Amino acid sequence: MSLSALQASAYLHHLRFSSPQPEEIAKWYGDVMDMKMEQLPGDVWLTSGPARQVLFSKGEPKKLAHAGFAVRDAESLKGLHERAEETGLDPRNIDTPLFQHGAFAVTDPDGNAIYFGLAKSQMVRALKGIRGPIQHLTLATGDVQAIEDFYAGKLGFGVSDRVVNAEGKVMTCFMRGNHEHHNLACFYQERKGVDHHSYEAGEWDTIRDWADHFATHNVSLFWGPGRHGPGNNLFIFIEDPDGNWIEVSAELEVVHDRPVKIWPHAERTLNLWGRGVLRAK
Numbered sequence: 384m385s386l387s388a389l390q391a392s393a394y395l396h397h398l399r400f401s402s403p404q405p406e407e408i409a410k411w412y413g414d415v416m417d418m419k420m421e422q423l424p425g426d427v428w429l430t431s432g433p434a435r436q437v438l439f440s441k442g443e444p445k446k447l448a449h450a451g452f453a454v455r456d457a458e459s460l461k462g463l464h465e466r467a468e469e470t471g472l473d474p475r476n477i478d479t480p481l482f483q484h485g486a487f488a489v490t491d492p493d494g495n496a497i498y499f500g501l502a503k504s505q506m507v508r509a510l511k512g513i514r515g516p517i518q519h520l521t522l523a524t525g526d527v528q529a530i531e532d533f534y535a536g537k538l539g540f541g542v543s544d545r546v547v548n549a550e551g552k553v554m555t556c557f558m559r560g561n562h563e564h565h566n567l568a569c570f571y572q573e574r575k576g577v578d579h580h581s582y583e584a585g586e587w588d589t590i591r592d593w594a595d596h597f598a599t600h601n602v603s604l605f606w607g608p609g610r611h612g613p614g615n616n617l618f619i620f621i622e623d624p625d626g627n628w629i630e631v632s633a634e635l636e637v638v639h640d641r642p643v644k645i646w647p648h649a650e651r652t653l654n655l656w657g658r659g660v661l662r663a664k
């Protein structure tokens with residue numbers, strides 16, 4: 384039976400970025416994002432913390448090699464694969480270190496490789512470190528509609544919110560594969576790739592702990608603290624040495640069943656508490 388990403392309970396499990404210096408950037412994530420690092424075959428570096436894993440391999444900076452979404456169980460994976468076939472996404476079988484045999488990949492309209500699979504090990508959840516499961520990926524795209532059509536229309540992610548500018552153009556779309564307000568989003572930009580990825584600290588006090596931890600590594604916040612409108616989450620942002628933007632968030636909205644909200648577009652560079660907050664119509 385064909386199943387949507389929402390029915391399969393898809394959640395962001397891991398990311399893989401390319402970098403000209405994969406070992407160095409893995410070391411940075413190990414220190415700053417409070418993870419352990421290890422080398423895998425093929426000059427790939429894996430960083431692991433409690434419920435968060437990021438891989439790095441040799442290549443151009445600030446480029447997504449793939450995003451890995453895990454699903455609930457084998458039946459969910461089979462159903463989502465069937466849906467990808469039905470909607471013409473041409474799913475291909477892949478072998479990847481963090482998923483069990485049987486994972487598959489699709490490619491979105493901007494060329495981003497998206498993997499779906501079953502998590503290989505639950506041990507990563509037991510690792511010690513500051514709380515912050517990897518939680519969402521936000522893409523940059525010149526065609527928000529095409530990205531929404533792919534992920535929501537073809538794969539069956541749910542749309543939680545859209546941000547629309549004064550001319551009625553959709554600037555941002557927030558999508559979910561489970562009850563989290565978004566574990567995938569896309570922002571309109573004049574480039575393709577990743578805008579940022581995010582870790583969910585859960586509570587405000589844990590954001591404070593992350594900010595203190597960043598300070599001990601001499602890493603400054605470049606945006607926040609603040610609260611987003613869509614998703615209602617508290618946030619801080621830092622940047623890694625390759626220029627990837629990293630968010631630590633808390634109190635992200637839990638969505639069960641509600642209509643899609645439409646939000647007015649506002650400049651998100653505003654950095655004063657309250658002024659960057661988008662209000663729903």
Ligand SMILES: [Fe+2]
Pocket residue numbers: 519521579580581630
């Ligand atoms: Fe975010």
